[in-house]
Amino acid sequence: MGLPFIGELLTFLWYFKIVGQPDEFIESKRRRYGDGVGMYRTYLFGSPAIIGCSPEFNKFVFQSHDLFPVKWPTIELFGHNSLAGVSGKPHTRLRTYVSNAINKPDALRKVCKLVQPHIVSSLRSWADKGKVKALDEVKKVTFENIGNMFVSFKPGPMFDVLDKLIVALVEGVRAQPLKIPGTAYYHAFQCRKKLAAVFREELEKRKRTSNLVSEKKSDLMEGLMNMTDEEGKLLSDEEVLDNIVTLVIAAYDSTALAITMALYYIAKSPHVLKRLRVVDETIRMANVNPFTFRYAKDDVNYQGFKIPKNWQIMLWIRYLHTDPKNFDDPMNFNPDRWDVPAKPGTYQVFGGGARICPGSMLAKMQIAIFIHHLVIGYKWELKNPNAKIMYLPNPKPVDGVEISFSTL
Ligand code: HEM
Structure with a gap:
């Protein structure tokens, strides 16, 4: 041991x-x-x-799951009230809401409408540049899509700040949970506080303007704010915040990495494009979680x-x-x-049992849309096909998948 x-x-x-x-x-x-x-x-x-x-x-x-409840060693980073932290009835209630909001056909259709144009225009801009670091670009698109779907945040200076906070937070999720200054976990914990403060400000703003129809949003945060239990009780502010933090972290990093790895594997084996199961194979090999x-x-x-x-x-x-x-x-x-x-x-790849990933369809759909638009309009080549793969905090080539990129 x-x-x-x-x-x-x-x-x-x-x-x-x-x-x-x-x-x-x-x-x-x-x-x-x-x-x-x-x-x-x-x-x-x-x-x-x-x-x-x-x-x-x-x-x-x-x-x-009765014998083996969930216990993430770094749960403080998600928040104790989050879907990944609660068990029993509160877990079932939150899961049902989140699954309905993001993982069902109707919800996915809406998401598809929202993310597709953005993916199309981003790919066009990559081709204009001619050479990009795929990981950075995919992260940007994915973050903008998730920010829009979950909290209606639009790109701007705040986005870069949020991105840095989330990246640091994700690094802490797989670190030893030692709250000692200088460690990845400690840094992640500080970033978590700042991230929660940004979402709290948004939450307070929404509460102040809740009677203005013009300010009504139809995103995940609004849904969580209005969700009630069987006694008609709303979630507390802390519950809403812990869940928004968790959902943003869970959705952003894993999806962006899987898309980047799809680009990477396809560039190494271009013949696979004739095959339909690229998404399943990418998620199997990328092992983002x-x-x-x-x-x-x-x-x-x-x-x-x-x-x-x-x-x-x-x-x-x-x-x-x-x-x-x-x-x-x-x-x-x-x-x-x-x-x-x-x-x-x-x-x-998505775990199992009562806690199987509730974002599986959302992730697969975004990867599929990305691959679809990539292969019908563009060609790309790895700049460093033999770049080393790093495995912590997440598996990815060390060069961030630098590619030359152009239209077909
Ligand atoms: C390729 C992308 C993704 C992969 C590989 C992945 C994988 C996983 C895995 C392995 C788990 C643990 C399940 C368990 O313990 O049984 C999990 C949980 C979770 N995932 Fe994902 N995930 C992905 C994308 C997403 C997305 C897009 C969301 C968006 C909401 C999301 C939200 C969550 C949440 C909230 C949990 C905790 C669920 C619970 O405890 O009930 N994930 N994911």
């Missing part, structure tokens, strides 16, 4: 940050201890933990092994997608593989 206090943190950083082979973290355990029942003991992110890395074990945890967290509410027995009460469970979903037992030649970007369905339980 590693060294006292820090546990296996150094080994984790070695594989993720120094040698750039994140899957070796699990492979090395597998070589040492065998496959077992698909779980290993460790000490990471400030707690003794069980790592789950088999379809069967992960499914068991995802489906037994490599693991998710639960904890054991009680001692739990799994196939003869004890999971001690209060231990953290890290479901290492990334490993399922890079394990050759689950996907042939897993590091090869091959949309053809989807001609045959994946083996049951091996594709867990």
